[in-house]
Amino acid sequence: MVKPRIILNSQTFQLTITRLSHQLIEVHNDFSDSVIIGLQPRGIFLARRIQKELCRILKKKNIPCGELDVTFYRDDFRKKELIPNKTNIDFIIEDKNVVLVDDVLFTGRTIRAGLDAMLAFGRPKDVELLVLIDRRLSRHLPIQAKYKGKTIDSIASEKVRVDWKETEGQDKVWITNEQD
């Protein structure tokens, strides 16, 4: 049994979020034509955190940030038990620049489903992908993130866990061998 490894602690975690936010500003300026969409269930925490950070840096009151559930669009829902979550997109994505946000990019299947699910709400001008952790050796589909918090090499049997202050009490990313 390999001991769990910490990849990001709470300090580097915050630095990464700040860096990703600055990278987004380089491309999207003041976000007047851009929106953020977090993928359920765990991507929404990152999306909210990025939104907060962007608001702080840009001194804006609000940047559109939605939550998207992809359960009904998955191709593997019959292989595992999945519970649908809430979708909440209360803005128009037609002709906007959309930043899709998820915590870990693994096989790419969630993002594939996310793209399909998002298109049910309109036709965006441009879609980019932002992830906190990119597990680069495990992709099943030709999907890459434009903004990455950290790229790691891990084997498929390992599990990458992202903990959030909001739910687990502490921000951190760690690799474990445990099967939950």
Place this chain on the structure above:
Amino acid sequence: MTKLSTKHLLGIKDLSEQDIQLIFKTADNFKDVINRPIKKVPSLRDITIANLFFENSTRTKLSFELAEKRLSADVVNFSASSSSVKKGETLIDTVNNILAMKVDMVVMRHPNPGACMFLAKHVDARIVNAGDGAHEHPTQALLDAYSIREKLGTVKGKKVVIVGDILHSRVALSNIFCLKKLGAQVMVCGPTTLIPKYISSLGVKVEHDLRKALEWCDVANMLRIQLERQEIKYFPSLREYTMMYGLNKSLLDSLKKEITVMHPGPINRGVEITSDVADSKQSIILQQVENGVAVRMAVLFLLAGRAEN
């Protein structure tokens, strides 16, 4: 809890309270989907569903078909009036022939009680009961309870009266099972001839005076008189039934509190319910129809999506 405890939906009797809550929670998500600009999701694109209707239906058939199409399933329709059933083919033969064409699920309505249970035992497909004789109509009960939950916040502790032809109604029986499982208090109301003799053994109250029943309840579910199932006369005349058990505006307005009015359809306006009540703001008849699609999507999704391991 992420999956149903049953492989088929034959009746509410087989479901647990958790099953019903899971269906409701999934239906919430589908209700959101059917109010989007694009109302369709690809979940069941690899599933073929046969709708076998051996008895007439408008709402249920349409609602099931719409639910199936919104889930991207392939649909084949069948109605008894235009089929080989007339030529003497048995139920199992008909269904096996349809299954030989690679159908994964069967939605069936049949005039004989237990037809769906019989089918589930003999053919290899997921069966959804869309009404079997005077036995059960599970999706109707689920959408009724779902509509109560939507309107009043919860079903638990609410008082629901079912008025009318309890004896011939599959909606009544499924509703009683469903509401009891969710913790509601249930009363049935109607002329003595249309109330089954041992109904109180299901844990429901019996009342023969409509005014008393309405004063007790939060929700009144008005049923249609099923003349097609009545071989003998159960009451002197339809006019007398309307006078005793019909819900009209002056009766509704004379109650101390505002109750919610439901009807599973089809409505016989002027018999069990007058037009001004059916169209009043206390009535949630059209919401029931809208919720029907979402609830049926949830049932089909949960049955088809049940992981096989």
